[in-house]
Amino acid sequence: METGSNGSVTHRGNAKGDRSRQEITRIAIDCFAKYGFQGTSVDRIARMAGVTKGAIYYHFRDKEDLLIATVADRISAFETVVQHACEDLAPDRALARIAEINIEQARSNDQARFVITLMVEAIDTNAGVSAQLRDMMRRFRGFIRDMITEGQRLGVFVPEADAQAVASTYTSTILGAQIQFYQDPERFRFDEAITAWLSPLLSSLVVEPPRADASRN
Amino acid sequence: METGSNGSVTHRGNAKGDRSRQEITRIAIDCFAKYGFQGTSVDRIARMAGVTKGAIYYHFRDKEDLLIATVADRISAFETVVQHACEDLAPDRALARIAEINIEQARSNDQARFVITLMVEAIDTNAGVSAQLRDMMRRFRGFIRDMITEGQRLGVFVPEADAQAVASTYTSTILGAQIQFYQDPERFRFDEAITAWLSPLLSSLVVEPPRADASRN
Numbered sequence: 001m002e003t004g005s006n007g008s009v010t011h012r013g014n015a016k017g018d019r020s021r022q023e024i025t026r027i028a029i030d031c032f033a034k035y036g037f038q039g040t041s042v043d044r045i046a047r048m049a050g051v052t053k054g055a056i057y058y059h060f061r062d063k064e065d066l067l068i069a070t071v072a073d074r075i076s077a078f079e080t081v082v083q084h085a086c087e088d089l090a091p092d093r094a095l096a097r098i099a100e101i102n103i104e105q106a107r108s109n110d111q112a113r114f115v116i117t118l119m120v121e122a123i124d125t126n127a128g129v130s131a132q133l134r135d136m137m138r139r140f141r142g143f144i145r146d147m148i149t150e151g152q153r154l155g156v157f158v159p160e161a162d163a164q165a166v167a168s169t170y171t172s173t174i175l176g177a178q179i180q181f182y183q184d185p186e187r188f189r190f191d192e193a194i195t196a197w198l199s200p201l202l203s204s205l206v207v208e209p210p211r212a213d214a215s216r217n
Numbered sequence: 218m219e220t221g222s223n224g225s226v227t228h229r230g231n232a233k234g235d236r237s238r239q240e241i242t243r244i245a246i247d248c249f250a251k252y253g254f255q256g257t258s259v260d261r262i263a264r265m266a267g268v269t270k271g272a273i274y275y276h277f278r279d280k281e282d283l284l285i286a287t288v289a290d291r292i293s294a295f296e297t298v299v300q301h302a303c304e305d306l307a308p309d310r311a312l313a314r315i316a317e318i319n320i321e322q323a324r325s326n327d328q329a330r331f332v333i334t335l336m337v338e339a340i341d342t343n344a345g346v347s348a349q350l351r352d353m354m355r356r357f358r359g360f361i362r363d364m365i366t367e368g369q370r371l372g373v374f375v376p377e378a379d380a381q382a383v384a385s386t387y388t389s390t391i392l393g394a395q396i397q398f399y400q401d402p403e404r405f406r407f408d409e410a411i412t413a414w415l416s417p418l419l420s421s422l423v424v425e426p427p428r429a430d431a432s433r434n
Binding site: 033113175183184195 | 250251255330333336337338341342347350351354355378379381382383385386390391392393394396397399401404405406409411413414416418420421
């Protein structure tokens with residue numbers, strides 16, 4: 001079992017029936033991912049974790065409190081991965097890399113799918129979780145917007161691009177491609193969809209290298 | 218109350234308590250859109266329609282059967298609107314028009330939102346509805362792919378474009394933008410996101426008009 005990067009995990013020993021808050025959170029993700037929020041009872045999570053319901057309620061007020069902790073854990077992990085991956089990259093390479101990370105995460109585990117499908121489900125059914133995931137998307141768009149603004153400052157991206165609008169198309173395409181991949185993994189061509197989108201987007205953003213004599217015409 | 222375009226509506230009179238299958242379907246949409254599938258009982262639909270539960274079961278086997286009819290009705294209406302709108306348009310204008318229609322529908326009523334959120338929710342919870350909506354997305358991608366292929370045949374679009382991949386990015390961006398708009402109507406700049414995406418996409422697709430002397434270089 002991994003420990004959280006912030007080191008704040010409350011370990012209460014390793015014996016069966018005495019799991020940490022972090023461990024329960026991670027087991028709950030799999031339960032929610034498999035059965036959905038409605039289909040997951042605290043009873044079911046307790047059985048999967050091998051603890052009593054009381055052990056769950058020791059750490060969490062109710063099922064929604066557990067869901068919110070679960071989602072916060074996943075969001076934080078995603079944001080950490082994205083930030084680390086972009087640290088030493090030029091803005092155009094970083095935009096391509098973030099798209100790759102989203103493809104990798106969508107293909108490799110159910111947790112990204114859980115967060116994305118929950119995000120949509122929560123819009124009409126759970127105001128608290130919806131606000132949490134709305135804030136995640138705002139941060140994601142803000143992160144991409146700042147990357148484009150930085151690229152403009154560095155002279156890599158054209159100054160006339162609307163950074164906020166481009167960030168909105170960026171998150172739109174990645175989100176819509178993920179959903180179609182989850183819906184139709186056999187037919188939806190995830191990689192090709194991303195490549196066919198990213199290539200014209202970057203062409204429109206990146207400043208073309210000056211041609212010989214171009215400045216004299 | 219509108220009648221279906223295929224004329225197959227079974228009218229059983231207009232008196233209260235004796236509504237047609239089509240009428241119940243349309244009332245059910247509002248119920249599902251408001252409370253979700255889980256939160257909508259046949260009882261609730263019957264109360265909203267002002268009929269008995271027996272009247273619902275006269276037309277529909279169960280709640281899922283009613284949901285499937287509801288979704289089929291909305292899909293059919295959407296596809297009819299899109300096809301009519303594109304009939305006399307050049308392929309590049311049609312691609313822009315379909316994006317506009319999606320924005321209009323997302324802004325004007327809850328039914329598009331209902332279908333989109335249900336589509337995501339159903340992936341993990343309802344195989345029948347998920348297959349129905351997966352097929353809708355396959356048809357949508359196929360429709361866009363054929364439009365691009367036709368544009369290539371007419372010499373409007375560049376021949377090297379991968380029509381299927383471009384269709385996949387097209388549906389991805391529209392879907393992802395809709396979801397972010399539903400999630401965050403106050404902050405997400407729907408129109409700007411679509412414009413900032415469509416403009417470079419069309420630039421990469423449309424054949425540039427030949428320049429004077431270009432063929433001689």
